[in-house]
Amino acid sequence: MSHPHPELSAPPPLPTSGMRIVALGGLGEVGRNMTVLEHEGRLLVVDCGVLFPDDHQPGVDLILPDFDYISDRLDDIEAVVLTHGHEDHIGALPYLLRLRGDIPLLGSHLTLALVEAKLKEHRIKPVVTYVTEGDRRTVGGFDLEFLAVNHSIPDALAVAIRTDAGLILHTGDFKMDQLPLDGRVTDLRGFARLGEEGVDLFLTDSTNAEVPGFTMHEKDIYPALERVFEHADRRIIVACFASHVHRVQQVFDAAEEFGRKVAMVGRSMVRNMTIAEELGYLRVPQGILVDARKLADYPDDEQVLICTGSQGEPMAALSRMANRDHSIEVGAGDTVILASSLIPGNENAVFRVINGLMRLGANVVHRGNAKVHVSGHASAGELLYCYNIVRPTNVMPVHGEWRHLVANGALAQATGVAKDRVVLAENGVVVDLVDGVARIVGAVDCGYVYVDGSSVGATDEALLKDRRILRDEGFVTVIVPVDASRGKVASEPEILARGVAEEEDAFVKVRPVIVAAVEEAMGKGVMDSYQLQQVIRRAVGSYVGGKLRRRPMIIPVVIEV
Template structure:
């Protein structure tokens, strides 16, 4: 059913308003706005990566329009962890107001500050740790350690005079984490004893039964694959997955191999993680790319970006023979990540390209080289039973994930589970959460240096150009008589190699123009429409195609 858009009533005193601007119905663009007493608190501000149906788009941002005229009311942006889908849009929000305070853990702020430096923005930031409590306007924020696939992740309990919300960010319950930092269920229980009016849990794996496997199970698999590799090993992962890079470094050290980090974001993020002590680099293992040629092929590991099939990332460029490293027979490629929904085709295209070059490709489908960073159904049930929240608003996931999470909440006895979407306005008052509005939000596309200038209509045109081709028809007419002086001349791209194919439609175009002139038309726009209708009808009937048709009519 189409979404019914309606504006919420003004916020009543003693009420907490919660509005997700991104992250619901998608895996990315995570951003939620909390409002009370005229002040706003933002939790996360991430990006969504484009799909194949969005050609030319670099990033997709949350729609900031509901808060654009209230930037001075924002008391801070709480960042739960350092993944792009939670911090990637921060520079674009700070462009609107540069002094919005950023609140997050040491690693999270280090990653976002490095990103902001590229945008020439120096942020106001507050570093927090698990167990710390900060008052941000009317919002008391308590930070809780949670385990995820990046170190230093935090959940945040937000307490106001209207009630308490617990926002998990991304989390799981790995009981034997590589860094020894588990999700603090004791803190969850203590917060639950105080009362949780609204629980906003990660939904990404809500439809996966049981429990997420241990991260430490991956290390021995990577080490075993590396030991069997005959030549070079190429490992692709997220550029912020510190734990996975740690396992690759340890496996390389155990096999007497050197590791080269490739990809700008990988080099930057791992440099930050190493400097802050989150990444332990075995002595002598890391090697600069310039010196890789001095190392035997069976003693080198390339750690790269591109695990999601991104066309400009290192791995895809290797598969397309557009990189200085060319995989070949005897090389082993490890895709040490899960598939983000929507990226499947791009990833399989890269896998096929690598295998065509003769490389052995190891991925989650044929070996345990990755575990998820998100809580499965069993872990979420533990949370519901520990917290006993009055209301649940599942976040971070596609619709199927949100629905599955809401079902778990209901099975565990939660009185009210709301399956919402981006722009759904939820008010919390006296322990009850109620949907009070639905904002009309859209996608904000980053295309090169432009932000928000590309529309869905533009993307539709791009898809037509890519899939159906382009036909232009040039005609010069006499301004006084409407008679055709030059043309029609037809050129096409991506439609037909031989332009003789248009010989059949030229007489029809001439007749359409003559008929329009005979009817007294002298308007170039009317002539253009006559050409577009004639060529469009012909190409649809004759070739079953719908290319972009651009008539150009000038007066002479």
């Protein structure tokens, strides 16, 4: 656990007429989106996603929201509302539903289809309610209205939440593509109607708040894809998110235009696109799609592979291809398209993959050298447009790093929202909406919960620190036999070093230092093994730090003889 703001105390009781908003993830980070709303003792959860680990969290598979705030109030949860089907909004649902399996889930058809497929792997059968834009549902004291928004996955929704405390509009992730591939535009008329009604608190996507102007249309990347397909002499490999149905659709369209066959690689890619096709969100041209194992039956210049790994994930298909650890061997003349943006923190991993592919002779096309990606988030111009339409009383930027939240708050102020009505909060900070005013009233414990193999929540910062030391500095094991009856070291200490780039004789000079330190301690009556281990750790640490300029993990072992 960690407290986000030591200067903030625990929140006071929520006034009867008020609404409480607590983000358990998604603020100050891109991912792990989860917001809890409370009114009249009942809870509504908006999204429940995961965050993917970075280099500072070795060995971690996923990072979950901290459920501790609601763990003793699970029966108070009316429902979980899902804005769309990306992992950073639905990925933590299996772990929440392990705590209470019958929490109702509300979402669009594609979103819930992706959720049900995920939960099936965890042997959880959810209670679901399908909604579409224009629908209204009442759960407990929450009156929910769903509005269409455009994003990089079909069927995304914003949600308006009406209670006696006021009207909240949560955009989810969105942009304002006026020429979307599926013809489903963001419902600005609905936003305006809610603005006329009076939006008391506007929770807005902040991811692109620093980007000026308007986000490009998704269809604008097709000419770049056409050029790549037209000039590629051999295979084309396209890496994108496993949920980006529109991007996959454009690849299928280009393959059809240029007479190529398409195979999909990666379990999540195949699963998601199969669902999208079955529900009618993906149009697969007749005879285009083939099994990946049969793609080699076609000439190289008739092959297209769509795979995962656009973020440099170590176990994803593209990373394994770059490392020559995949059945598909990338070679000279192949063209690889990274059709995605860089998620903050993934830059180094992605560049490693690009370099590995180019070393194998591939031509790599990415956002830096071609228009092969369009963001799914609203840029500053679109956010300004929304603020002017909605005219909210209070604004709370969500979904983004701190710089994104600040930039989004500044945009709100530029359109006339009072500075003291722009609430910049982080995970765990408690915001109350009372009598039309939103303000910070306290904070609750809210930390990272790590999924590490089969364990959930057992990994902590101390363990990760040890892993970072082992990874970066190596370790030194020191075995010291002692004769307690004589108060002496029985024989010369044995030193084993791993991951320390020094010759073995580098530790010769530390042996007498260890002996002297241990015998001095024993001479003072220190006979406890743990205390002697600490003496050894200090002696070796001081020597290694001063002479070798390293700080490896030191593992002392005391053997009584």
